[in-house]
Amino acid sequence: MGRLPRLERDQVGPEARAIYDTYLKERGNVPNAFKIFAHLPSYLTTMIDHYRTVMFTGSVPFQRKELLFLHVSRLNACRY
């Protein structure tokens, strides 16, 4: 169990719930990190926007960005 309570679908407002529903449909679950960001809905919505902007726009191929993201996560020994 993480250090902070995860906010489930019935504990969040419409803005976050819409995001939960998108991920439930796309991947079958809501990333647990989102359920922590959801403590501040605007952080969740802007974080997702920023993530998508950084990873999916620009001229560096997405696949290379994913490898960079993975490499950093391995360097940080991040289990998530």
Place this chain on the structure above:
Amino acid sequence: MARQIGFTEQEIAALDRVAESVAFDAALRTALLYAEAMTRDAHGVDEKLFAEMKRHYSDSEIVEISCVVGLANYWNRFTTALRVDLSGSNEPYDSPKTDT
């Protein structure tokens, strides 16, 4: 994750020895080394490394890559400090096998 995005076992293993690996082209290797320096100690992004980045990438691409690395570090530290459990599995963050 890397396998899902099309990287080979050889390329994934090569992440442990980026500097001397031939699995990556020069541009990708430079970005990976830049990511390492930026992650370990951003003060360690020295002029020689940055000149290599400038050789392979445009200014806006360097901003892109720096944002990806910065974002990855953000997420890594956020989920680690808060011990966020792994998504899509019932395995808690600090399951016994990870604490040994």
